Amino acid sequence: MSFFQPQFVTETAAVRVRFGPGVRHEVAEEIRRLGARRALVLSTPHQSSSALALAEDVGPLATGIFSSAAMHTPVEVTEKAVAHAREVGADCLVAIGGGSTTGLGKAIAYRTDLPQIVVPTTYAGSEATPILGQTENARKTTLSDARVRPEVILYDAELVASLPVSMTVTSALNAIAHAAEGLYAKDRNPLSSVMAVEGMRAFASALPRVMAAPEDLDARGETLYGAWLCGTVLGQVGMALHHKLCHTLGGSFGLSHAETHAVILPHAIGFNAGAVPDLLAPVAEIFGGPNSATDPGAALHAFAGSLNAPLTLAELGMAEADLDRAADIATQNAYWNPAPLDRDGIRRLLDDAFHGRAPSTSGRVPG
Ligand code: NAD
Numbered sequence: 414m415s416f417f418q419p420q421f422v423t424e425t426a427a428v429r430v431r432f433g434p435g436v437r438h439e440v441a442e443e444i445r446r447l448g449a450r451r452a453l454v455l456s457t458p459h460q461s462s463s464a465l466a467l468a469e470d471v472g473p474l475a476t477g478i479f480s481s482a483a484m485h486t487p488v489e490v491t492e493k494a495v496a497h498a499r500e501v502g503a504d505c506l507v508a509i510g511g512g513s514t515t516g517l518g519k520a521i522a523y524r525t526d527l528p529q530i531v532v533p534t535t536y537a538g539s540e541a542t543p544i545l546g547q548t549e550n551a552r553k554t555t556l557s558d559a560r561v562r563p564e565v566i567l568y569d570a571e572l573v574a575s576l577p578v579s580m581t582v583t584s585a586l587n588a589i590a591h592a593a594e595g596l597y598a599k600d601r602n603p604l605s606s607v608m609a610v611e612g613m614r615a616f617a618s619a620l621p622r623v624m625a626a627p628e629d630l631d632a633r634g635e636t637l638y639g640a641w642l643c644g645t646v647l648g649q650v651g652m653a654l655h656h657k658l659c660h661t662l663g664g665s666f667g668l669s670h671a672e673t674h675a676v677i678l679p680h681a682i683g684f685n686a687g688a689v690p691d692l693l694a695p696v697a698e699i700f701g702g703p704n705s706a707t708d709p710g711a712a713l714h715a716f717a718g719s720l721n722a723p724l725t726l727a728e729l730g731m732a733e734a735d736l737d738r739a740a741d742i743a744t745q746n747a748y749w750n751p752a753p754l755d756r757d758g759i760r761r762l763l764d765d766a767f768h769g770r771a772p773s774t775s776g777r778v779p780g
Contacts, residue, residue: 585639
């Protein structure tokens with residue numbers, strides 16, 4: 414299959430990416446390479462021991478640790494972190510953790526323009542994007558800015574080897590969602606489509622091996638490779654129904670980020686499948702098998718089920734009584750999506766996702 418397009422625009426950012434088990438031990442070299450001397454190490458409270466180990470490894474080039482990163486990047490946490498960075502005279506940031514810690518580093522960089530080194534420990538992919546989501550007064554807003562994009566990413570399979578299997582699966586489906594929606598993005602380009610397909614293929618190949626042996630470093634390395642590719646797609650092209658719905662469910666109903674992506678993905682892709690069957694064909698092939706005539710939504714549903722991923726909004730703590738309000742919020746603001754968005758269709762999608770039914774195969778024509 415060719416991803417050639419007769420017209421497209423693409424921009425590639427200058428990001429240094431290093432892969433390899435143990436590569437986190439190269440942080441000091443990367444700090445020096447940036448011309449920096451005083452790194453502030455960031456983490457969540459849960460991963461403060463990883464931040465401490467990294468700071469010890471870096472030695473005199475680490476000037477401090479800030480371990481209060483939190484989900485959805487609250488502005489009050491960022492302000493404390495910026496004050497701390499100024500107090501210790503930090504001239505670069507090193508974030509070790511998932512999307513929440515990366516988000517804090519990006520929020521500090523947005524305000525200070527400090528360079529960032531990110532050492533990811535989940536598959537969320539935030540390290541590869543210029544996007545920053547922040548929360549203030551219980552409202553989440555998103556911006557895209559070149560200052561926010563990290564300069565260096567170190568992918569170390571040893572760090573994800575300890576990611577619990579349930580988080581591994583939901584975080585991977587979060588990454589796969591970037592790639593699946595990237596395939597039909599209005600501003601897609603041949604390179605983003607190639608990366609999307611290769612990213613999904615990497616997860617489809619490696620995840621079953623990770624399930625069988627969570628500490629298999631080859632398989633973990635391949636999942637990180639998938640995360641990098643899928644995250645890069647997210648950083649290059651616009652997202653649609655799936656990401657908007659997850660944003661609504663996370664922002665307005667407090668559902669956890671990666672699990673929400675895991676539950677919604679097969680339904681959102683099923684919803685769009687009828688409008689862009691050719692663009693989504695790789696999803697069906699990758700997750701449903703080479704000779705599969707399966708619908709891409711059904712293939713993702715079966716794949717998620719085979720990994721014991723959560724399949725219902727009910728098990729994430731969503732109340733059935735909130736589904737109407739969720740459908741209202743999700744259809745309040747118009748945005749581009751390959752299939753036309755109607756409130757009743759979204760309400761049905763949410764109902765299927767709430768109960769864990771197989772996704773409906775949509776016959777919708779392009780929007
Ligand atoms: P997270 O960073 O919130 O991590 C969840 C919990 O797991 C945290 O307590 C964390 O410390 C812990 N954890 C992380 N890695 C671990 C490991 N290897 N072993 C054990 N525990 C580990 O979760 P996430 O899903 O990576 O990130 C979610 C956040 O990232 C959301 O706020 C989301 O909006 C944001 N995000 C942003 C972008 C972007 O481009 N801006 C992209 C994807 C996600």
